[in-house]
Amino acid sequence: MADRLPGRQSEAVEAADVAHAGGWPKETIVSLAAFFVLWHLASMVLPPFVAPSWARIGKSLADIATRPEFIAVTVGRVAVALLVSFAIGMALAMAMYWWALLERYLMPLVKVLMAVPVLCWILFAVLWFKVREVRIAFILVVVCAPIFVIDVLDGMHGVSKDLRDMVRALRPSARQFFTKLILPATVPAILTSWKVNLSLSIRVVTMAELVGATSGIGYALMQANETFSVADVFAWTVVLVLILMSANIAVTRIERRLLVWRE
Amino acid sequence: MTDADIHVRGLRKVFRQKGSGVAVVAIERLDFTVRRGEIVAIVGKTGCGKSTFFNILIGLEQPTEGSIEIGGRAPYGDFDAFRGRIGIIFQQDRLLPWRSLMDNVTLGLEIMGIDSAEQQHRAQRWLHRLGLDDFHRAFPNELSGGMRQRAALARAFAVNPEILLADEAFGHLDEVTATQIRAQFFDMVRAERKTAILVTHQLEEAIDTADRLLVFGRPATLLADLHLKAWPPQALPGLRARIQAMIQSNEPDPEIITKESS
Numbered sequence: 001m002a003d004r005l006p007g008r009q010s011e012a013v014e015a016a017d018v019a020h021a022g023g024w025p026k027e028t029i030v031s032l033a034a035f036f037v038l039w040h041l042a043s044m045v046l047p048p049f050v051a052p053s054w055a056r057i058g059k060s061l062a063d064i065a066t067r068p069e070f071i072a073v074t075v076g077r078v079a080v081a082l083l084v085s086f087a088i089g090m091a092l093a094m095a096m097y098w099w100a101l102l103e104r105y106l107m108p109l110v111k112v113l114m115a116v117p118v119l120c121w122i123l124f125a126v127l128w129f130k131v132r133e134v135r136i137a138f139i140l141v142v143v144c145a146p147i148f149v150i151d152v153l154d155g156m157h158g159v160s161k162d163l164r165d166m167v168r169a170l171r172p173s174a175r176q177f178f179t180k181l182i183l184p185a186t187v188p189a190i191l192t193s194w195k196v197n198l199s200l201s202i203r204v205v206t207m208a209e210l211v212g213a214t215s216g217i218g219y220a221l222m223q224a225n226e227t228f229s230v231a232d233v234f235a236w237t238v239v240l241v242l243i244l245m246s247a248n249i250a251v252t253r254i255e256r257r258l259l260v261w262r263e
Numbered sequence: 264m265t266d267a268d269i270h271v272r273g274l275r276k277v278f279r280q281k282g283s284g285v286a287v288v289a290i291e292r293l294d295f296t297v298r299r300g301e302i303v304a305i306v307g308k309t310g311c312g313k314s315t316f317f318n319i320l321i322g323l324e325q326p327t328e329g330s331i332e333i334g335g336r337a338p339y340g341d342f343d344a345f346r347g348r349i350g351i352i353f354q355q356d357r358l359l360p361w362r363s364l365m366d367n368v369t370l371g372l373e374i375m376g377i378d379s380a381e382q383q384h385r386a387q388r389w390l391h392r393l394g395l396d397d398f399h400r401a402f403p404n405e406l407s408g409g410m411r412q413r414a415a416l417a418r419a420f421a422v423n424p425e426i427l428l429a430d431e432a433f434g435h436l437d438e439v440t441a442t443q444i445r446a447q448f449f450d451m452v453r454a455e456r457k458t459a460i461l462v463t464h465q466l467e468e469a470i471d472t473a474d475r476l477l478v479f480g481r482p483a484t485l486l487a488d489l490h491l492k493a494w495p496p497q498a499l500p501g502l503r504a505r506i507q508a509m510i511q512s513n514e515p516d517p518e519i520i521t522k523e524s525s
Contacts, residue, residue, distance in 0.1 A: 166357040169321050170422075171346035172374045180370065184361050261361045261402040 052231035060235035064220075071239060074209065074216040077133075078201045081140030085197065088141065089148020090190075096149070097156045097182070098174075113146045118204055122211055132212050139208045144197045151196070155189025156182050188262075191255045198247045202240055269297040269320075269426070269458070273329030276315050276483075289315040290483040293329070297475075299425075302452060302459045304469035305477045308510055312483030313462045317430045320460065321351055333426065347375045350419030350457075352432040352448075356411040358403040364390065364414045365399040371422040389417035393447065409440035416448055420455070427452055427459040434465060445472060466510075470503060478506055486515045 036054070043053040064071070092110075096103035121142055125135040159182055167181045209218020217236055224232035256263075276290040289312040297303050307313050318324040320331055322338030322345060330337060336344050350371075358367045368386035377385075390399060393413040403411050412432070419427060429448070433441040449472050452459045463469050469476055470491060478487040486509050494502055502519070509516045 162357050169351050170371045170374045
Protein backbone atom coordinates (compact mmCIF):
# COMPACT_ATOMS: atom_id res chain seq x y z
CA MET A 1 0.00 0.00 0.00
CA ALA A 2 2.81 2.34 0.96
CA ASP A 3 4.37 2.16 -2.46
CA ARG A 4 1.03 2.52 -4.22
CA LEU A 5 0.06 5.70 -2.42
CA PRO A 6 2.34 8.09 -4.35
CA GLY A 7 0.97 6.68 -7.60
CA ARG A 8 -2.59 7.22 -6.46
CA GLN A 9 -1.74 10.73 -5.35
CA SER A 10 -0.11 11.55 -8.65
CA GLU A 11 -3.15 10.22 -10.51
CA ALA A 12 -5.34 12.50 -8.42
CA VAL A 13 -3.06 15.42 -9.16
CA GLU A 14 -3.12 14.64 -12.87
CA ALA A 15 -6.92 14.51 -12.83
CA ALA A 16 -6.99 17.86 -11.04
CA ASP A 17 -4.54 19.24 -13.59
CA VAL A 18 -6.82 18.23 -16.43
CA ALA A 19 -9.69 20.05 -14.76
CA HIS A 20 -7.54 23.12 -14.13
CA ALA A 21 -6.40 23.16 -17.70
CA GLY A 22 -9.97 23.51 -18.88
CA GLY A 23 -10.65 19.86 -19.66
CA TRP A 24 -13.54 18.16 -17.89
CA PRO A 25 -12.66 14.78 -16.42
CA LYS A 26 -15.56 12.41 -15.95
CA GLU A 27 -15.54 12.82 -12.13
CA THR A 28 -16.22 16.55 -12.51
CA ILE A 29 -18.99 15.97 -15.05
CA VAL A 30 -20.62 13.29 -12.84
CA SER A 31 -20.56 15.41 -9.68
CA LEU A 32 -21.91 18.49 -11.46
CA ALA A 33 -24.62 16.42 -13.16
CA ALA A 34 -25.58 14.88 -9.79
CA PHE A 35 -25.88 18.36 -8.26
CA PHE A 36 -27.98 19.49 -11.26
CA VAL A 37 -30.37 16.55 -10.84
CA LEU A 38 -30.59 16.90 -7.03
CA TRP A 39 -31.40 20.60 -7.32
CA HIS A 40 -34.01 19.84 -9.93
CA LEU A 41 -35.62 17.27 -7.63
CA ALA A 42 -35.46 19.69 -4.71
CA SER A 43 -37.13 22.41 -6.80
CA MET A 44 -40.00 20.02 -7.48
CA VAL A 45 -40.80 19.49 -3.80
CA LEU A 46 -39.63 22.73 -2.16
CA PRO A 47 -41.19 26.19 -2.58
CA PRO A 48 -39.55 28.47 -5.24
CA PHE A 49 -38.13 30.87 -2.62
CA VAL A 50 -36.08 27.97 -1.20
CA ALA A 51 -35.10 26.08 -4.35
CA PRO A 52 -36.07 27.80 -7.61
CA SER A 53 -36.28 25.63 -10.70
CA TRP A 54 -33.55 25.59 -13.31
CA ALA A 55 -35.98 27.26 -15.67
CA ARG A 56 -36.33 30.23 -13.28
CA ILE A 57 -32.59 30.37 -12.74
CA GLY A 58 -32.08 30.24 -16.50
CA LYS A 59 -34.46 33.18 -16.91
CA SER A 60 -32.47 35.14 -14.32
CA LEU A 61 -29.24 34.30 -16.14
CA ALA A 62 -30.78 35.55 -19.36
CA ASP A 63 -31.72 38.82 -17.59
CA ILE A 64 -28.14 39.12 -16.30
CA ALA A 65 -26.86 38.68 -19.83
CA THR A 66 -28.77 41.81 -20.86
CA ARG A 67 -26.86 43.95 -18.32
CA PRO A 68 -23.27 42.69 -18.40
CA GLU A 69 -22.01 46.02 -17.03
CA PHE A 70 -22.47 44.73 -13.46
CA ILE A 71 -20.15 41.81 -14.25
CA ALA A 72 -17.68 44.11 -15.98
CA VAL A 73 -17.60 46.47 -12.99
CA THR A 74 -16.88 43.68 -10.53
CA VAL A 75 -14.28 42.02 -12.75
CA GLY A 76 -12.65 45.41 -13.36
CA ARG A 77 -12.49 46.14 -9.63
CA VAL A 78 -10.92 42.75 -8.95
CA ALA A 79 -8.43 43.05 -11.82
CA VAL A 80 -7.25 46.53 -10.83
CA ALA A 81 -7.06 45.66 -7.13
CA LEU A 82 -5.15 42.44 -7.81
CA LEU A 83 -2.65 44.21 -10.06
CA VAL A 84 -2.10 46.91 -7.43
CA SER A 85 -1.86 44.28 -4.67
CA PHE A 86 0.65 42.29 -6.72
CA ALA A 87 2.78 45.37 -7.41
CA ILE A 88 2.79 46.27 -3.71
CA GLY A 89 3.37 42.65 -2.68
CA MET A 90 6.28 42.17 -5.09
CA ALA A 91 7.90 45.49 -4.13
CA LEU A 92 7.62 44.77 -0.41
CA ALA A 93 8.76 41.15 -0.77
CA MET A 94 11.81 42.19 -2.80
CA ALA A 95 12.70 44.94 -0.31
CA MET A 96 12.25 42.55 2.63
CA TYR A 97 14.36 39.92 0.87
CA TRP A 98 17.26 42.33 0.34
CA TRP A 99 17.09 44.01 3.74
CA ALA A 100 16.66 41.43 6.48
CA LEU A 101 16.18 44.22 9.02
CA LEU A 102 13.19 45.50 7.05
CA GLU A 103 11.74 41.98 7.03
CA ARG A 104 12.12 41.72 10.81
CA TYR A 105 10.20 44.98 11.30
CA LEU A 106 7.59 44.60 8.57
CA MET A 107 6.72 40.92 8.83
CA PRO A 108 4.88 41.27 12.18
CA LEU A 109 2.76 44.06 10.67
CA VAL A 110 1.99 41.97 7.59
CA LYS A 111 0.89 39.13 9.85
CA VAL A 112 -1.32 41.50 11.84
CA LEU A 113 -2.95 42.69 8.60
CA MET A 114 -3.63 39.09 7.63
CA ALA A 115 -5.22 38.35 11.01
CA VAL A 116 -7.84 41.12 10.69
CA PRO A 117 -11.19 39.69 9.51
CA VAL A 118 -12.52 40.95 6.16
CA LEU A 119 -15.67 42.25 7.87
CA CYS A 120 -13.55 44.57 10.04
CA TRP A 121 -11.80 45.94 6.95
CA ILE A 122 -15.20 46.60 5.37
CA LEU A 123 -16.29 48.54 8.46
CA PHE A 124 -13.00 50.46 8.59
CA ALA A 125 -13.34 51.30 4.90
CA VAL A 126 -16.86 52.66 5.42
CA LEU A 127 -15.62 54.76 8.37
CA TRP A 128 -12.43 56.02 6.72
CA PHE A 129 -13.35 56.64 3.07
CA LYS A 130 -16.21 58.51 1.46
CA VAL A 131 -15.63 57.49 -2.16
CA ARG A 132 -17.14 54.06 -2.80
CA GLU A 133 -14.53 52.91 -5.30
CA VAL A 134 -11.78 53.80 -2.85
CA ARG A 135 -13.49 51.78 -0.14
CA ILE A 136 -13.71 48.68 -2.32
CA ALA A 137 -10.16 49.06 -3.64
CA PHE A 138 -8.85 49.55 -0.10
CA ILE A 139 -10.58 46.41 1.17
CA LEU A 140 -9.30 44.28 -1.71
CA VAL A 141 -5.74 45.55 -1.54
CA VAL A 142 -5.43 45.32 2.23
CA VAL A 143 -6.65 41.70 2.08
CA CYS A 144 -4.69 40.52 -1.00
CA ALA A 145 -1.37 42.38 -0.82
CA PRO A 146 -0.18 40.72 2.44
CA ILE A 147 -0.80 37.30 0.87
CA PHE A 148 1.37 38.24 -2.11
CA VAL A 149 4.06 39.47 0.29
CA ILE A 150 4.10 36.27 2.34
CA ASP A 151 3.95 33.89 -0.63
CA VAL A 152 6.54 35.68 -2.75
CA LEU A 153 8.93 36.14 0.17
CA ASP A 154 8.56 32.46 1.09
CA GLY A 155 9.32 31.57 -2.52
CA MET A 156 12.44 33.73 -2.49
CA HIS A 157 13.69 32.30 0.78
CA GLY A 158 12.91 28.80 -0.48
CA VAL A 159 15.48 28.88 -3.29
CA SER A 160 17.86 26.04 -2.49
CA LYS A 161 21.28 26.76 -1.01
CA ASP A 162 22.84 24.54 -3.66
CA LEU A 163 21.54 26.74 -6.46
CA ARG A 164 22.41 29.93 -4.56
CA ASP A 165 25.98 28.73 -4.05
CA MET A 166 26.30 27.67 -7.69
CA VAL A 167 25.16 31.05 -8.99
CA ARG A 168 27.11 33.02 -6.36
CA ALA A 169 30.27 31.15 -7.37
CA LEU A 170 29.82 32.62 -10.88
CA ARG A 171 30.16 36.07 -9.27
CA PRO A 172 26.94 37.75 -10.47
CA SER A 173 26.03 41.33 -9.60
CA ALA A 174 23.20 41.71 -7.09
CA ARG A 175 20.85 42.44 -9.96
CA GLN A 176 21.99 39.40 -11.96
CA PHE A 177 21.63 37.19 -8.88
CA PHE A 178 18.05 38.35 -8.53
CA THR A 179 17.00 38.24 -12.19
CA LYS A 180 18.78 35.00 -13.12
CA LEU A 181 18.06 33.00 -9.98
CA ILE A 182 15.73 34.39 -7.35
CA LEU A 183 12.99 35.76 -9.60
CA PRO A 184 12.63 32.76 -11.96
CA ALA A 185 12.85 30.38 -9.01
CA THR A 186 9.98 32.28 -7.35
CA VAL A 187 7.62 32.08 -10.35
CA PRO A 188 5.80 28.94 -9.04
CA ALA A 189 5.14 30.67 -5.70
CA ILE A 190 3.93 33.81 -7.49
CA LEU A 191 1.47 31.82 -9.60
CA THR A 192 0.18 29.92 -6.57
CA SER A 193 -0.36 33.24 -4.82
CA TRP A 194 -2.32 34.54 -7.81
CA LYS A 195 -4.60 31.50 -7.66
CA VAL A 196 -5.23 31.98 -3.94
CA ASN A 197 -5.85 35.70 -4.31
CA LEU A 198 -8.15 35.29 -7.32
CA SER A 199 -10.45 33.09 -5.31
CA LEU A 200 -10.22 35.31 -2.25
CA SER A 201 -10.74 38.57 -4.13
CA ILE A 202 -13.93 37.37 -5.84
CA ARG A 203 -15.39 36.53 -2.45
CA VAL A 204 -14.16 39.73 -0.80
CA VAL A 205 -15.28 42.06 -3.60
CA THR A 206 -18.78 40.62 -3.39
CA MET A 207 -18.89 41.34 0.34
CA ALA A 208 -17.47 44.82 -0.16
CA GLU A 209 -20.05 45.60 -2.86
CA LEU A 210 -22.85 44.37 -0.62
CA VAL A 211 -22.32 47.27 1.76
CA GLY A 212 -20.39 49.87 -0.13
CA ALA A 213 -21.42 50.00 -3.77
CA THR A 214 -24.22 50.98 -6.16
CA SER A 215 -22.97 48.71 -8.92
CA GLY A 216 -21.38 45.33 -9.35
CA ILE A 217 -22.37 41.77 -8.56
CA GLY A 218 -22.43 42.28 -4.79
CA TYR A 219 -24.86 45.18 -5.20
CA ALA A 220 -27.01 43.07 -7.54
CA LEU A 221 -26.99 40.24 -4.98
CA MET A 222 -28.17 42.64 -2.31
CA GLN A 223 -31.01 43.83 -4.55
CA ALA A 224 -32.01 40.24 -5.29
CA ASN A 225 -32.01 39.49 -1.57
CA GLU A 226 -34.20 42.52 -0.81
CA THR A 227 -36.75 41.35 -3.42
CA PHE A 228 -36.56 37.73 -2.10
CA SER A 229 -35.53 36.54 -5.59
CA VAL A 230 -33.67 33.34 -4.81
CA ALA A 231 -33.44 32.59 -8.53
CA ASP A 232 -31.52 35.85 -9.05
CA VAL A 233 -29.26 35.14 -6.06
CA PHE A 234 -28.57 31.70 -7.44
CA ALA A 235 -27.97 33.04 -10.94
CA TRP A 236 -25.50 35.65 -9.70
CA THR A 237 -23.76 32.94 -7.68
CA VAL A 238 -23.43 30.86 -10.85
CA VAL A 239 -21.93 33.91 -12.58
CA LEU A 240 -19.41 34.39 -9.74
CA VAL A 241 -18.39 30.74 -9.88
CA LEU A 242 -17.99 30.93 -13.66
CA ILE A 243 -15.85 34.08 -13.37
CA LEU A 244 -13.61 32.39 -10.80
CA MET A 245 -13.32 29.19 -12.83
CA SER A 246 -12.47 31.18 -15.98
CA ALA A 247 -9.83 33.16 -14.10
CA ASN A 248 -8.35 29.94 -12.69
CA ILE A 249 -8.21 28.39 -16.15
CA ALA A 250 -6.45 31.50 -17.45
CA VAL A 251 -3.87 31.38 -14.65
CA THR A 252 -3.37 27.65 -15.11
CA ARG A 253 -2.71 28.17 -18.82
CA ILE A 254 -0.18 30.88 -18.01
CA GLU A 255 1.32 28.51 -15.42
CA ARG A 256 1.67 25.73 -17.97
CA ARG A 257 3.38 28.10 -20.34
CA LEU A 258 5.76 29.53 -17.76
CA LEU A 259 6.44 26.27 -15.93
CA VAL A 260 6.79 24.04 -18.98
CA TRP A 261 10.15 22.90 -17.55
CA ARG A 262 8.35 21.07 -14.72
CA GLU A 263 6.37 18.72 -16.97
CA MET B 264 46.25 37.73 -12.84
CA THR B 265 49.14 36.20 -14.74
CA ASP B 266 50.34 33.91 -11.94
CA ALA B 267 47.65 31.26 -11.59
CA ASP B 268 49.47 29.40 -8.83
CA ILE B 269 47.30 28.65 -5.84
CA HIS B 270 48.96 29.38 -2.51
CA VAL B 271 47.43 27.98 0.66
CA ARG B 272 49.12 29.40 3.75
CA GLY B 273 48.36 28.56 7.38
CA LEU B 274 44.70 27.96 6.48
CA ARG B 275 42.41 27.29 9.43
CA LYS B 276 38.62 27.18 9.64
CA VAL B 277 36.56 26.97 12.80
CA PHE B 278 32.75 26.87 12.81
CA ARG B 279 30.57 27.76 15.76
CA GLN B 280 27.64 25.40 16.20
CA LYS B 281 24.33 27.22 16.10
CA GLY B 282 22.65 27.20 19.50
CA SER B 283 25.42 25.69 21.62
CA GLY B 284 28.15 27.96 20.24
CA VAL B 285 30.62 25.05 20.50
CA ALA B 286 33.64 25.53 18.22
CA VAL B 287 34.19 22.83 15.59
CA VAL B 288 37.53 22.80 13.83
CA ALA B 289 37.00 21.88 10.17
CA ILE B 290 40.51 22.78 8.95
CA GLU B 291 43.36 22.55 11.47
CA ARG B 292 46.16 23.86 9.30
CA LEU B 293 46.92 23.63 5.58
CA ASP B 294 50.01 24.84 3.70
CA PHE B 295 50.70 23.95 0.08
CA THR B 296 51.02 25.42 -3.39
CA VAL B 297 49.41 24.21 -6.60
CA ARG B 298 51.36 25.15 -9.71
CA ARG B 299 49.76 26.28 -12.94
CA GLY B 300 48.70 23.33 -15.09
CA GLU B 301 48.80 20.78 -12.28
CA ILE B 302 45.97 18.32 -11.75
CA VAL B 303 45.63 17.79 -8.04
CA ALA B 304 43.32 15.40 -6.21
CA ILE B 305 42.42 15.86 -2.56
CA VAL B 306 41.35 12.75 -0.65
CA GLY B 307 40.35 12.17 2.93
CA LYS B 308 37.69 10.70 5.18
CA THR B 309 34.11 11.88 4.92
CA GLY B 310 33.75 14.98 7.10
CA CYS B 311 37.47 15.75 7.07
CA GLY B 312 36.96 19.31 5.85
CA LYS B 313 37.44 18.71 2.12
CA SER B 314 34.23 20.48 1.18
CA THR B 315 34.95 23.32 3.62
CA PHE B 316 38.30 23.75 1.92
CA PHE B 317 36.52 23.67 -1.44
CA ASN B 318 34.08 26.39 -0.34
CA ILE B 319 36.96 28.59 0.87
CA LEU B 320 38.80 27.94 -2.38
CA ILE B 321 35.85 29.11 -4.49
CA GLY B 322 35.30 32.11 -2.24
CA LEU B 323 32.02 31.16 -0.60
CA GLU B 324 33.55 30.80 2.89
CA GLN B 325 36.00 33.04 4.71
CA PRO B 326 39.03 31.44 6.39
CA THR B 327 39.25 31.84 10.16
CA GLU B 328 43.03 32.17 9.91
CA GLY B 329 45.57 32.05 7.11
CA SER B 330 44.87 32.62 3.46
CA ILE B 331 44.28 31.21 0.01
CA GLU B 332 45.61 33.27 -2.86
CA ILE B 333 45.22 32.66 -6.56
CA GLY B 334 47.37 34.93 -8.66
CA GLY B 335 47.98 37.07 -5.58
CA ARG B 336 44.29 37.60 -4.87
CA ALA B 337 41.97 36.07 -2.28
CA PRO B 338 38.85 34.35 -3.69
CA TYR B 339 36.78 35.56 -0.72
CA GLY B 340 38.17 39.08 -0.26
CA ASP B 341 38.53 39.89 -3.98
CA PHE B 342 35.37 38.00 -4.85
CA ASP B 343 34.45 39.78 -8.08
CA ALA B 344 38.00 39.59 -9.43
CA PHE B 345 37.44 35.87 -10.04
CA ARG B 346 34.43 36.28 -12.34
CA GLY B 347 35.06 33.92 -15.27
CA ARG B 348 38.38 32.71 -13.88
CA ILE B 349 37.23 29.67 -11.95
CA GLY B 350 35.10 26.85 -13.38
CA ILE B 351 33.29 24.84 -10.74
CA ILE B 352 31.70 21.41 -10.92
CA PHE B 353 29.68 20.53 -7.87
CA GLN B 354 28.67 17.17 -6.44
CA GLN B 355 25.24 17.47 -8.06
CA ASP B 356 24.85 19.13 -11.44
CA ARG B 357 23.03 22.16 -9.98
CA LEU B 358 21.53 23.08 -13.33
CA LEU B 359 18.76 25.68 -13.15
CA PRO B 360 15.65 23.60 -13.86
CA TRP B 361 13.80 26.37 -15.72
CA ARG B 362 16.63 26.90 -18.20
CA SER B 363 17.31 24.75 -21.23
CA LEU B 364 20.69 23.02 -21.44
CA MET B 365 21.93 25.73 -23.79
CA ASP B 366 20.79 28.48 -21.40
CA ASN B 367 22.38 26.70 -18.45
CA VAL B 368 25.70 26.58 -20.28
CA THR B 369 25.51 30.27 -21.19
CA LEU B 370 24.73 31.32 -17.59
CA GLY B 371 28.33 32.10 -16.62
CA LEU B 372 28.88 33.89 -19.94
CA GLU B 373 25.78 36.05 -19.40
CA ILE B 374 27.10 37.02 -15.98
CA MET B 375 30.46 37.92 -17.55
CA GLY B 376 28.67 40.19 -20.05
CA ILE B 377 29.80 38.23 -23.11
CA ASP B 378 27.71 39.12 -26.16
CA SER B 379 24.87 36.82 -27.12
CA ALA B 380 26.37 35.45 -30.36
CA GLU B 381 29.61 34.52 -28.59
CA GLN B 382 27.63 32.91 -25.76
CA GLN B 383 25.79 30.71 -28.24
CA HIS B 384 28.99 29.88 -30.10
CA ARG B 385 30.85 28.83 -26.96
CA ALA B 386 27.93 26.90 -25.53
CA GLN B 387 27.39 25.01 -28.80
CA ARG B 388 31.08 24.15 -28.92
CA TRP B 389 31.11 22.67 -25.43
CA LEU B 390 27.77 20.91 -25.76
CA HIS B 391 29.07 19.36 -28.99
CA ARG B 392 32.31 18.33 -27.31
CA LEU B 393 30.36 16.64 -24.54
CA GLY B 394 27.99 14.83 -26.90
CA LEU B 395 24.92 16.91 -26.12
CA ASP B 396 24.28 18.26 -29.63
CA ASP B 397 20.71 16.99 -29.77
CA PHE B 398 19.70 18.38 -26.39
CA HIS B 399 20.26 22.14 -26.63
CA ARG B 400 16.60 22.93 -25.96
CA ALA B 401 15.97 20.14 -23.46
CA PHE B 402 15.26 20.99 -19.83
CA PRO B 403 17.36 19.30 -17.13
CA ASN B 404 14.50 17.13 -15.85
CA GLU B 405 14.24 15.53 -19.31
CA LEU B 406 17.78 14.19 -19.12
CA SER B 407 19.69 11.46 -17.31
CA GLY B 408 22.03 12.23 -14.41
CA GLY B 409 25.05 11.64 -16.63
CA MET B 410 23.81 14.04 -19.31
CA ARG B 411 23.07 16.68 -16.70
CA GLN B 412 26.54 16.33 -15.22
CA ARG B 413 28.06 16.66 -18.70
CA ALA B 414 26.05 19.87 -19.13
CA ALA B 415 27.50 21.05 -15.80
CA LEU B 416 30.98 20.36 -17.22
CA ALA B 417 30.08 22.38 -20.32
CA ARG B 418 28.94 25.25 -18.09
CA ALA B 419 32.24 25.18 -16.20
CA PHE B 420 34.44 25.01 -19.30
CA ALA B 421 32.43 27.53 -21.35
CA VAL B 422 33.71 30.52 -19.33
CA ASN B 423 37.26 29.45 -20.29
CA PRO B 424 38.51 29.49 -16.70
CA GLU B 425 42.14 29.28 -15.66
CA ILE B 426 41.30 26.88 -12.87
CA LEU B 427 38.76 24.08 -12.64
CA LEU B 428 37.53 22.92 -9.27
CA ALA B 429 35.45 19.77 -8.83
CA ASP B 430 33.86 18.67 -5.56
CA GLU B 431 32.92 14.97 -5.60
CA ALA B 432 31.73 15.68 -9.13
CA PHE B 433 31.30 12.09 -10.28
CA GLY B 434 30.57 10.27 -7.01
CA HIS B 435 26.79 10.27 -7.42
CA LEU B 436 26.84 8.67 -10.89
CA ASP B 437 26.84 4.96 -11.66
CA GLU B 438 30.30 3.52 -12.19
CA VAL B 439 30.14 3.24 -15.99
CA THR B 440 28.83 6.79 -16.46
CA ALA B 441 31.22 8.18 -13.86
CA THR B 442 34.20 6.58 -15.61
CA GLN B 443 33.16 8.03 -18.97
CA ILE B 444 32.52 11.54 -17.70
CA ARG B 445 35.64 11.53 -15.51
CA ALA B 446 37.72 10.59 -18.57
CA GLN B 447 36.07 13.37 -20.61
CA PHE B 448 36.75 15.86 -17.81
CA PHE B 449 40.46 15.04 -17.51
CA ASP B 450 40.91 14.89 -21.30
CA MET B 451 39.49 18.39 -21.57
CA VAL B 452 41.51 19.68 -18.61
CA ARG B 453 44.73 18.39 -20.19
CA ALA B 454 43.80 19.53 -23.71
CA GLU B 455 42.97 23.02 -22.49
CA ARG B 456 46.01 23.07 -20.15
CA LYS B 457 43.96 24.05 -17.13
CA THR B 458 44.88 23.83 -13.48
CA ALA B 459 42.45 21.45 -11.79
CA ILE B 460 41.72 20.52 -8.20
CA LEU B 461 39.48 17.52 -7.67
CA VAL B 462 38.05 16.85 -4.22
CA THR B 463 37.04 13.21 -3.90
CA HIS B 464 36.61 10.42 -1.39
CA GLN B 465 37.43 7.85 -4.07
CA LEU B 466 41.09 6.97 -3.83
CA GLU B 467 41.10 4.93 -7.05
CA GLU B 468 39.79 7.90 -9.00
CA ALA B 469 42.39 10.19 -7.45
CA ILE B 470 45.38 7.94 -8.15
CA ASP B 471 44.23 7.08 -11.67
CA THR B 472 43.65 10.62 -12.82
CA ALA B 473 45.68 13.20 -10.88
CA ASP B 474 49.29 14.34 -11.21
CA ARG B 475 49.47 14.98 -7.53
CA LEU B 476 47.63 13.70 -4.49
CA LEU B 477 46.98 15.61 -1.27
CA VAL B 478 45.87 13.40 1.62
CA PHE B 479 43.84 15.22 4.26
CA GLY B 480 43.56 14.12 7.88
CA ARG B 481 40.55 14.92 10.06
CA PRO B 482 40.23 17.81 10.88
CA ALA B 483 41.92 18.88 7.68
CA THR B 484 45.70 18.83 7.86
CA LEU B 485 48.09 17.64 5.18
CA LEU B 486 49.03 14.00 5.91
CA ALA B 487 50.84 13.56 2.59
CA ASP B 488 51.61 15.47 -0.60
CA LEU B 489 52.40 12.91 -3.31
CA HIS B 490 53.64 13.55 -6.84
CA LEU B 491 52.12 10.50 -8.48
CA LYS B 492 54.18 10.69 -11.67
CA ALA B 493 57.27 10.00 -9.57
CA TRP B 494 55.85 6.64 -8.49
CA PRO B 495 56.35 3.68 -10.89
CA PRO B 496 53.09 1.93 -11.90
CA GLN B 497 54.06 -1.27 -10.06
CA ALA B 498 54.34 0.70 -6.81
CA LEU B 499 50.83 2.16 -7.03
CA PRO B 500 48.89 -0.77 -5.45
CA GLY B 501 51.16 -0.65 -2.41
CA LEU B 502 50.90 3.12 -2.29
CA ARG B 503 47.11 2.85 -2.41
CA ALA B 504 47.08 0.51 0.59
CA ARG B 505 49.39 2.79 2.55
CA ILE B 506 47.25 5.86 1.79
CA GLN B 507 44.15 3.99 2.93
CA ALA B 508 45.91 3.06 6.16
CA MET B 509 47.02 6.67 6.59
CA ILE B 510 43.46 7.96 6.15
CA GLN B 511 42.12 5.38 8.61
CA SER B 512 44.77 6.07 11.27
CA ASN B 513 44.74 9.82 10.67
CA GLU B 514 48.54 9.79 10.97
CA PRO B 515 51.23 10.52 8.35
CA ASP B 516 53.20 7.56 6.98
CA PRO B 517 56.92 8.31 7.46
CA GLU B 518 57.95 5.78 4.80
CA ILE B 519 55.83 7.43 2.10
CA ILE B 520 57.09 10.87 3.06
CA THR B 521 60.72 9.64 2.91
CA LYS B 522 60.20 8.08 -0.54
CA GLU B 523 58.45 11.18 -1.82
CA SER B 524 61.16 13.53 -0.60
CA SER B 525 63.94 11.33 -2.04
